[in-house]
Structures are given as structure tokens and as C-alpha cells.
Amino acid sequence: MHDLINMDQVSELANGVYWVGAGTKTFLSRNSFLRIFKGNGTTGSLLIDPGPTNDLDSLSQKVSAVLPGGLSKLNLVFINHQDPDVVGVLPTLTKLNQNLTVIATEDTWRLVNLNGMSQTSFRAVDRVQGQTVGLPTGHKLQFIPTPFCHFRGACMIYDLESRILFTGDLFGGIAATGLHATEENWAGIKAFHQLYMPSNEAIRLAVKKIRALSPAPLALMPQHGGLIKGELMELFMQRMEELQVGLDIIISLTEKLPALIAGLNEILEGVKEILGNDEVHRIMGFFKPDGTYPALFTLDHADQVKDIKGEPVEAVEALLRTFLRFASEDQKALLQPKILQILLQHGLPPFDFLLTRDDQPMELTVQ
Numbered sequence: 475m476h477d478l479i480n481m482d483q484v485s486e487l488a489n490g491v492y493w494v495g496a497g498t499k500t501f502l503s504r505n506s507f508l509r510i511f512k513g514n515g516t517t518g519s520l521l522i523d524p525g526p527t528n529d530l531d532s533l534s535q536k537v538s539a540v541l542p543g544g545l546s547k548l549n550l551v552f553i554n555h556q557d558p559d560v561v562g563v564l565p566t567l568t569k570l571n572q573n574l575t576v577i578a579t580e581d582t583w584r585l586v587n588l589n590g591m592s593q594t595s596f597r598a599v600d601r602v603q604g605q606t607v608g609l610p611t612g613h614k615l616q617f618i619p620t621p622f623c624h625f626r627g628a629c630m631i632y633d634l635e636s637r638i639l640f641t642g643d644l645f646g647g648i649a650a651t652g653l654h655a656t657e658e659n660w661a662g663i664k665a666f667h668q669l670y671m672p673s674n675e676a677i678r679l680a681v682k683k684i685r686a687l688s689p690a691p692l693a694l695m696p697q698h699g700g701l702i703k704g705e706l707m708e709l710f711m712q713r714m715e716e717l718q719v720g721l722d723i724i725i726s727l728t729e730k731l732p733a734l735i736a737g738l739n740e741i742l743e744g745v746k747e748i749l750g751n752d753e754v755h756r757i758m759g760f761f762k763p764d765g766t767y768p769a770l771f772t773l774d775h776a777d778q779v780k781d782i783k784g785e786p787v788e789a790v791e792a793l794l795r796t797f798l799r800f801a802s803e804d805q806k807a808l809l810q811p812k813i814l815q816i817l818l819q820h821g822l823p824p825f826d827f828l829l830t831r832d833d834q835p836m837e838l839t840v841q
């Protein structure tokens with residue numbers, strides 16, 4: 475079950491905490507957050523991870539709905555790191571509002587300010603005593619660096635009143651269908667981390683820092699995908715601690731990968747005999763880059779696989795399932811044993827979906 479929140483509008487997540495993100499209907503959604511502080515007879519506002527240039531209209535509309543004067547009245551902007559999906563709109567914000575102060579790590583700002591923002595007021599997280607800052611309204615913010623998740627200078631921000639931890643790309647996911655995460659979001663989170671995070675060690679260090687927070691956070695709010703609350707936090711943290719990503723995957727598959735690619739290319743030849751060259755070419759087209767998501771395979775002009783991205787076994791499974799989906803029943807009956815035979819000849823694991831058809835076990839012979 476997914477929530478029915480209208481993501482064309484601002485959404486209040488907790489007292490004074492608003493979701494002002496965009497693109498939640500797209501593969502890689504962007505979450506931006508507006509925090510409005512009130513206390514000691516004064517008010518203040520903080521925008522967390524403003525977003526890409528493309529999201530300006532959506533951001534402006536949502537911020538204006540809850541902050542009188544909109545973007546031109548913002549006080550503070552926090553940025554997790556310098557990727558375009560986080561900071562693209564920032565140069566425009568600093569032009570709209572000369573009084574804006576940006577908060578980030580020095581490693582991040584060294585790169586971001588090259589976008590014509592050298593005159594912009596900046597506060598370095600690195601110089602905040604005890605990594606906690608007090609605001610005139612009486613609120614406190616804590617900064618938690620997460621080195622190499624995924625940038626060297628990436629940093630989370632913890633709102634100690636709402637107890638919401640804004641995690642940036644960490645815990646972000648693709649293909650989310652609602653604003654709030656459910657257990658189903660894990661697949662998209664896993665895929666995003668396998669692609670963008672460099673190593674399990676970096677993730678473990680970050681999760682350790684989250685576990686050490688006092689008081690413990692009530693929600694993890696990443697820059698992409700579903701917002702994570704309640705028991706899901708612990709479940710996803712545990713899975714994250716075990717997740718092999720980036721370099722871990724590359725190193726562990728360095729030896730096995732050539733065998734998998736060779737086997738896959740042989741399978742492709744076998745599939746062409748059954749489905750025909752044109753159909754195989756059409757299906758392989760689904761896996762070519764379209765600019766929104768990295769393709770699973772690097773192909774040459776003859777649709778031969780040169781490289782596999784992400785987790786190879788999952789990529790191969792996705793491809794084989796696609797071939798079967800477009801095959802007729804008669805073609806399926808030929809394809810399944812053919813594919814199995816080639817996998818086994820190359821010393822590769824069979825997939826369970828190749829072993830059954832209409833719930834009947836298939837007879838398997840390897841020549």
C-alpha cells in the first residue's frame with residue numbers, strides 16, 4: 475500500500491517541516507525540505523537540498539505556499555553535496571535573495587561556489603563547534619559528515635526538535651511510488667546504492683554514526699525516493715550494513731565477470747535462433763541508455779554484451795526474464811533448456827525461473 479499524498483503540493487511532514495520536492499512521479503525523484511523555525515519572538519527558514527534547475531517552478535510554488543514571500547525570504551540553505559540534482563537551482567536562489575546563507579562542508583562549497591556564487595554568504599559545517607549549531611529561535615541543528623556516501627564531503631543534517639535526519643543520497647532510492655517508503659522500496663534503494671555508493675565500508679561508517687545519535691532519529695529523509703520511518707529504519711539500516719556496493723561488487727566479480735559475459739553472449743546467439751535477430755535487437759534496445767537510468771549492459775553494434783553494470787546476476791536475470799516474456803509458449807519451451815544448458819556449461823548458476831514451466835519441473839540434459 476502506498477500513500478495517497480498529492481505530490482504536486484507541499485506536504486507537512488512534522489511541525490514546521492515541509493516536503494517541497496519534485497519529480498516523485500519520475501524514476502529518480504528529488505526530495506527537498508523546508509524547515510520553518512519559530513521561537514523567542516522570531517522566525518527563520520532553512521531549505522535542505524534545493525534540487526536541480528528543472529525543479530525551480532515546483533520548488534517556488536511549494537515554498538511560497540508555506541513561507542510568505544517564498545524563495546526570496548529564505549534565510550538558510552543546506553546542501554548535502556555538490557551534485558547537480560542537489561544544487562542546480564542554487565545560483566538562481568542566491569540571485570533572487572542576496573541575504574541567503576549557504577551551509578555545507580568546505581569540500582562541497584569549494585566546488586559549488588564555482589557556479590558564480592563566490593560572493594554568497596557561506597557557513598562551513600567543518601567549523602561548527604561540536605557539530606551542533608543553535609539558532610536564534612532556540613532550535614538546534616547537528617551536522618553529521620558521511621565521508622564517501624557518496625562524495626568525500628557529504629554531510630547529513632539532523633533537526634533535533636523534529637528528530638528528522640536528512641540523509642542526502644544515503645538511503646535514497648529509485649522507482650519510489652509514494653512519498654513515504656514501505657518495505658517494497660528496498661529494491662530501489664539497493665539498486666541506487668549499488669550504483670552510486672563506493673563501498674560497504676563507507677556505508678557502515680555512516681550507519682554507525684546514525685546509531686550513535688542521541689536522541690535517536692524518528693525518520694530518515696533522503697534526497698531521493700521514499701521517506702523512511704518507524705521499524706523500517708532499523709530494517710533498512712541492517713540491510714545497508716550488509717549491502718555490497720560499487721567497488722565491492724567490481725572487485726568480487728572481477729574474476730567471474732568474463733565467464734558471465736561469455737555465457738551471456740552465447741545465450742544471445744541461442745535466443746536469436748529461436749526468437750530471430752530482429753526481435754532480439756528490439757529487446758536489447760530496452761537495456762540501452764535513455765538518459766534517465768544507467769543501462770544494465772554495455773553493448774556493441776552487433777548487440778554483443780561487452781560489460782555488465784550493477785549486480786551482474788540480477789542484470790542477467792532481468793534480461794532472461796524479458797526474453798521469456800516476449801516469447802510464445804512454443805518458443806519458451808525451446809528457450810528455457812537452451813539457456814540453462816549454456817549457463818551450466820559456463821559454470822554459472824541456473825535461475826529458478828528457468829527450471830519450471832506451468833509449475834511443472836522440466837527435464838534437463840547437459841551435453
Ligand SMILES: [Fe+2]
Pocket residue numbers: 555557624643
Ligand atoms: Fe549525489
Ligand SMILES: [Fe+2]
Pocket residue numbers: 557559560642643697698
Ligand atoms: Fe542525489
